[in-house]
Amino acid sequence: MTITAKQSYEFADLPRLMGLMTGDEKHGPAATSTLDALWVLYDRVLRVGPDEMGDPERDRFLLSKGHGPMAYYAVLAAKGFVPVEWLPGFGSYDSPLGHHPDRVLVPGAEIGSGSLGHGLPIAVGTALGLRAQGLDEPRVWVLIGDAELDEGSNHEAIAYAGPAGLERLHTVVIDNSSASHARPGGIAARFEAAGWSAATVDGRDHEALHAAFTAPHPGRPRVVVARVEPKYT
Amino acid sequence: MDTMRDRFAPVVSRLLDEDPRVAVVLAEIGKDGFVDARRKYPDRVINVGIREQLLIGAGAGLALTGLRPVVHTFASFLVERPFEQVKLDLGHQNAGAVLVSAAASFDWPEGGFTHMAPGDVALLDTLDDWTVHVPGHPDEAETLLRHAVAAGDDKVYVRLSVQSNAHGIAVDGARFLTVREGRAGVVVAVGPMLDAVLAATEGLDVTVLYATTVRPFDAAALRRATETAGTDVVLVEPYLAGTSAAAATDALADMPHRVLGLGVGRRELRRYGNIDEHVAAHGLDARSLRERIDGFLGAGVRV
Numbered sequence: 233m234t235i236t237a238k239q240s241y242e243f244a245d246l247p248r249l250m251g252l253m254t255g256d257e258k259h260g261p262a263a264t265s266t267l268d269a270l271w272v273l274y275d276r277v278l279r280v281g282p283d284e285m286g287d288p289e290r291d292r293f294l295l296s297k298g299h300g301p302m303a304y305y306a307v308l309a310a311k312g313f314v315p316v317e318w319l320p321g322f323g324s325y326d327s328p329l330g331h332h333p334d335r336v337l338v339p340g341a342e343i344g345s346g347s348l349g350h351g352l353p354i355a356v357g358t359a360l361g362l363r364a365q366g367l368d369e370p371r372v373w374v375l376i377g378d379a380e381l382d383e384g385s386n387h388e389a390i391a392y393a394g395p396a397g398l399e400r401l402h403t404v405v406i407d408n409s410s411a412s413h414a415r416p417g418g419i420a421a422r423f424e425a426a427g428w429s430a431a432t433v434d435g436r437d438h439e440a441l442h443a444a445f446t447a448p449h450p451g452r453p454r455v456v457v458a459r460v461e462p463k464y465t
Numbered sequence: 466m467d468t469m470r471d472r473f474a475p476v477v478s479r480l481l482d483e484d485p486r487v488a489v490v491l492a493e494i495g496k497d498g499f500v501d502a503r504r505k506y507p508d509r510v511i512n513v514g515i516r517e518q519l520l521i522g523a524g525a526g527l528a529l530t531g532l533r534p535v536v537h538t539f540a541s542f543l544v545e546r547p548f549e550q551v552k553l554d555l556g557h558q559n560a561g562a563v564l565v566s567a568a569a570s571f572d573w574p575e576g577g578f579t580h581m582a583p584g585d586v587a588l589l590d591t592l593d594d595w596t597v598h599v600p601g602h603p604d605e606a607e608t609l610l611r612h613a614v615a616a617g618d619d620k621v622y623v624r625l626s627v628q629s630n631a632h633g634i635a636v637d638g639a640r641f642l643t644v645r646e647g648r649a650g651v652v653v654a655v656g657p658m659l660d661a662v663l664a665a666t667e668g669l670d671v672t673v674l675y676a677t678t679v680r681p682f683d684a685a686a687l688r689r690a691t692e693t694a695g696t697d698v699v700l701v702e703p704y705l706a707g708t709s710a711a712a713a714t715d716a717l718a719d720m721p722h723r724v725l726g727l728g729v730g731r732r733e734l735r736r737y738g739n740i741d742e743h744v745a746a747h748g749l750d751a752r753s754l755r756e757r758i759d760g761f762l763g764a765g766v767r768v
Contacts, residue, residue: 288530288531334557335558336559343529347553349518350522350550350553350554352522353518353519353521353523353525353526353554354529354554354558355526356513356519356522356523357522357523357524357525357526357528357529358527358529358530360488360508360511360523360527361526361527361528361530361531363508364488364508364509364527364530364532365530365531365532367530384518385518385519385522385550388513388516389516389522389523391514391516392514
């Protein structure tokens with residue numbers, strides 16, 4: 233019997249883990265647009281670990297923007313949800329790790345995603361379901377992309393969650409200016425108009441992300457717009 | 466007589482009392498029936514407003530936390546408008562729910578085509594693992610609603626309609642019932658089509674099966690019926706004609722057989738009026754049914 237000490241990973245290890253999927257340790261801004269926000273969440277904010285996935289009291293993180301999930305898989309591997317040995321098989325027939333995550337296949341994934349605009353409405357229902365069961369501690373997080381906000385289903389969820397006062401609901405919008413039709417400041421403004429607490433921060437600045445993620449927002453859902461390098465320059 | 470829809474809120478309100486897993490999700494339609502229940506269970510009776518993508522997505526989220534969502538609106542806004550949410554938020558997420566629709570194929574003819582959903586069951590047929598109940602009477606609606614909610618985390622669709630038979634039958638939420646036996650053909654009457662089918666086949670030598678749970682399709686019952694009644698099969702469905710034709714053909718795949726699928730036509734009528742006029746326009750009144758069933762089965766069916 234071989235006993236292997238559980239390896240611990242840091243943020244600096246993530247490019248190497250992503251490299252196991254992409255074959256290259258250098259990644260452009262598009263592939264890593266979510267990386268810093270994901271890391272800060274899983275490292276310092278979310279109260280969930282690989283052994284707690286069956287625990288009703290865990291925080292829920294829903295990756296709605298399922299496209300380009302290498303950063304997500306790398307973080308899940310670094311935190312012990314997914315074996316690192318799975319990463320090189322990324323996208324292959326026998327791998328649980330597809331180019332869009334499937335909750336049935338990926339340990340730690342709360343939802344399957346790929347088609348845009350599904351995560352936020354499911355997160356609303358998750359928040360409502362926890363409240364209905366008197367589970368007051370768990371928080372619900374959903375990560376979406378700025379262009380994903382084009383999908384009208386998000387606006388159904390945003391417009392409902394504010395007036396409903398879903399305080400435990402948190403949305404992270406990774407803004408890499410990829411929407412074809414957008415106005416400066418438009419993202420936070422739309423959430424604020426629906427009664428959300430909103431902050432816009434540098435999506436590469438871990439301290440700023442952490443402060444925005446943990447700021448109190450009594451009685452209101454919270455959105456953090458994490459701005460990163462534009463996808464198209 | 467009251468309607469199936471009149472029974473919906475009272476039955477589900479009792480289920481809210483009985484089972485702490487049950488939650489109701491509405492999109493404005495039907496909220497008046499739940500005023501008392503909402504006062505009692507403000508966190509388990511949820512109205513998301515006129516937002517049908519959110520309706521299904523939120524239902525899925527509730528299910529993922531362990532609740533049993535009962536999701537309700539008109540069929541066109543429950544199945545057709547948010548179809549991708551039905552496919553992904555429930556099916557792909559492996560989440561269960563009870564979808565309960567009202568308005569059916571043409572319950573509100575004055576309202577026109579925007580409020581008609583004859584294609585709802587056919588659409589669900591493109592997805593895996595849905596149970597579909599089509600009650601033919603308010604009493605059966607009560608029974609089938611209870612079966613649907615009690616079905617673990619299954620995906621269940623309950624199709625309520627104003628169209629109804631005069632009397633309810635004891636249904637079990639699974640099997641087709643034999644209501645008449647003959648030797649020259651099998652007629653499957655789905656839900657509210659039973660009275661018209663019985664009138665249409667009066668004096669004909671046919672077996673009539675009554676189906677209120679159409680998915681899974683009771684292939685065993687159909688095969689048994691063909692042993693004495695032969696393999697000419699007529700399906701009479703209150704939604705799109707031929708919806709169950711593939712299921713019937715699959716059930717009889719190893720033997721020569723013929724299937725006639727009767728139901729609501731694809732062509733948009735662009736008519737208002739009343740339910741009886743729409744029933745007749747689609748050839749689903751007793752006289753039209755008799756002509757078409759008789760024509761399909763031929764002279765041998767006449768006793």
